[in-house]
Amino acid sequence: MAKKINVGALISGGGTNLQAIIDACLNNSIDAEIAFTGSDNPGVKGLERAQKADIDTFVVDYSHIVQSCKKGINDTDLPEDFNLEEILSKQQLVSTDASKEQLSFFLKSRAIAEKKLLDQIRAYDIDLLVLAGFMRVLTPYFIDRVNTSPGKYKIMNIHPALLPSFPGTDGYGDTFRYGCKIGGCTVHFIDYGEDTGPIIGQKAFEIEDNDTLDDIKKKGLVKEWELYPQCIQKFADTLN
Numbered sequence: 001m002a003k004k005i006n007v008g009a010l011i012s013g014g015g016t017n018l019q020a021i022i023d024a025c026l027n028n029s030i031d032a033e034i035a036f037t038g039s040d041n042p043g044v045k046g047l048e049r050a051q052k053a054d055i056d057t058f059v060v061d062y063s064h065i066v067q068s069c070k071k072g073i074n075d076t077d078l079p080e081d082f083n084l085e086e087i088l089s090k091q092q093l094v095s096t097d098a099s100k101e102q103l104s105f106f107l108k109s110r111a112i113a114e115k116k117l118l119d120q121i122r123a124y125d126i127d128l129l130v131l132a133g134f135m136r137v138l139t140p141y142f143i144d145r146v147n148t149s150p151g152k153y154k155i156m157n158i159h160p161a162l163l164p165s166f167p168g169t170d171g172y173g174d175t176f177r178y179g180c181k182i183g184g185c186t187v188h189f190i191d192y193g194e195d196t197g198p199i200i201g202q203k204a205f206e207i208e209d210n211d212t213l214d215d216i217k218k219k220g221l222v223k224e225w226e227l228y229p230q231c232i233q234k235f236a237d238t239l240n
């Protein structure tokens, strides 16, 4: 039997993708096990799903952190290894039209939260980090500290649209409003941009003329639950 890879998961909400991955691990349809589930949001259903499956959980409360940053960020609040110029030169998340002040607040407040995520994650030896409905962008500060082998991506995300169409937070909504006749989902690696990293797998579904946005979301989620475990297995195969 192939060696199981160790997977960490980050979520923000209901965690139905997380559940699909937990189920695939438990019924041995993928060579993986979940080491932990972290959330940026306290009290979400996904955390309960993980606890029910005896998986360690933690919360890094982003809203709370960003609120306290709004009162002012001192240099001593920042991670010791944070270098604003370096992160500014790498980041592709925020347009350079944004004011330097806005951009530096964004990157500093995220790095403070990301350092807390890293402190939790470093307690585990993971092969792969999956974002399963994690609704926060990750900056180069975090990405570079997870992707420590040059050229090797270690963070995967699931996006509710057929990338490169409809990046951003509302893939199914954008698909619906555009009047597409085909919708879909994409699993891709995380790079410095928003939903721009290399594509690992995609699944599509047909949209009928009378489908509502809700119908599209339901059809999409069913595809996501199939696709994510398959992509994790694809990754595991590259290590085994």
Ligand code: GRF
Pocket (backbone or CB within 6 Å): 011, 012, 013, 014, 015, 016, 017, 018, 046, 132, 133, 134, 158, 159, 160, 185, 221, 224
């Ligand atoms: C999914 O549609 C995923 O593509 C998107 O957020 C949703 C999360 O759903 N990023 P769940 O928390 O896995 O149920």
